[in-house]
Amino acid sequence: MSMTIGDAPAPHRRMTLGAREIAAGLIWLVLLFVPLWLPALGGYTDLATRVLIYGMAATGLNLLLGHTGGLSFGHAAYFGLGTYGTGLFLIHVMPSLPLAILSGTLLGGIAAILVGPLVMKRKGIYFSMITIAFGQMFYFVAVRWNSLTGGEDGLTGFSRVPLHLGSRAIPLGPTGFYYLVFGLFALVMLIVWQILRSPLGHGFVAARENATRLRFLGVAVDRQIWAAFAISGFIVGLAGALDSLLVSFASPANLQWQLSGEFVVMCVLGGMRSFWGPLLGALIFIGAQDYLSSVTQNWMTFIGLIFVLSVLFFPNGLLGFIKGRARA
Template sequence: MTSQTTPLAVPAAPVRAAGLAELMSAWRVPLVILALCLLPWMLPSQALAVNVLIYGTLAVGYNLLFGYTGLLSFGHAAFFGTGAYVTGIAIGQFGLPWFAAMALGVLAGGVLAVVIGALSIRTRGIYFSMVTLALAQLVYYVALQASGWTGGENGLRGFTVAAIDLPGWSIDILDPVNKYYVLMVFAALALWLVSRVLNSPFGAAIEAIRENETRARACGYDVERTKLLSFALSGLICALAGTLSALHLAIVPLDSLHYQTSGMIVMMTLLGGAGSFFGPFVGALAFLLMEDVVSLWTPHWQIFVGAVFVLFVLFLPKGIWGTALAWRSGR
């Protein structure tokens, strides 16, 4: 009798998908930067590309707290607006150079994040969200009343950075293409920082807290300190996005501190895919592109964007990029 052994079929597609996922994870920062380099030439205008860059960076900072640490904050507009206001005040009223003003803006946003984080991480769940919202609205009210510094309801005006002066080189950032690539350098630094954080033991700690805070505490993690540090890093990156917005617009509207801006950050993160590295930029692109296109048809574009957001929450909870990754890996 002749026995034949039938070889087992090897599922090549999942193996290839896993290999592609590992490759994308290892090269995620260069791949995102490459995509951002091409963005101004793929969108209807360079101004829209700059907005995607700024709000994508803002969503990246928020995603570190919400997507990777599992903390839903409704107050991140406070850090975005603080970075923008401090940068504008430093340039317009104190005459500081742009790089010093940006450094002060990031530092101020980081200090504010430490303060708000220290007060809010003592609570959990919806209480945490409400405390961050209340504290952020307090910052909004302070900016509204301090009209001598902030311009009050009219926002902060009277500062413009026309050129970035480097040793032996001056870059005209009134040109939208030049402005985009100058700001992209700072967005790339933020992406590199987030990638380093996620690849570190601290990154594993915040993901452990997201999955099961009680188990993380039982494993010996200092949960409160870890959450506070994550909150502070998130605030630093959001403040950086605010400084980029100030350089871009040469004004700081009071709405940059409003809770509607915080809600927009949450929507962008969820639309792209919370907990995914490239998702925040995809979400910012989708949100701003919908706003840009639909607002040409109707002034009530928020209704359309809100309906799309509800559909995503119900049927695509992983967002655009998260769903694409799940589909590619066969899950």
């Protein structure tokens, strides 16, 4: 009897692991060939690129929100700083695409590093409110600094430049830019996956579940929250850098708390504690936004309805619901 009980979980674990690997492989294949099959469904490549960019930003936020337990309504600030950092580099420094993306990522990430110590000791609603305050501070700086940022009109005068690989210049049309974003998205997902499997990632989850017990064990919980906040800021900053290249524009609206709320909605829709949940949430949100905005001016009402129904009927997100049904 004891052998039967003891032996049963091992093949079950192997089957579960195999199913996850197959599902992940299918997701990557679908993403890899998006430019081939999406136009046949009436879509366009830039829409898929936008889904990956916002999925990346939501994944960055989810590292803090879903895995560490910190609800931030100020992460749009790091997204917006990424857009401005990239645009300003292309305008005032040099037309180098990799360096422009790097500059936007660093600007967003360094800002998160600096803000982190000021928010990491707060909990609950106080944590959320102070992140909003810092986010709005960056927004008002961008609006008021007309000579540098363009003020309320935003930053223009830059565009995607060819990607130089040695002596070869590769122009980035919609398909080429999609694959650039896809490659960076894959890199971010790999980094997040490695972090979540590491002792640091387990520390994030432990801080979410019981920070008091961790403190009694002598763990520096505040530093772990700071680390999650900083890593999250770098990922969101990278997403902002790519977004500025997608639309050739940096808007102060990218720094506002409303966009932070959209990132939160994406995480909740897909599943906050799921690895692929933020990408699924971004797909639902961006897809619904693109379609509904073409048929009605009140599209935000329908987005809100989708969010409310998701919270009521899928409290663990759509991916959490699917996993629950699969176990059943």
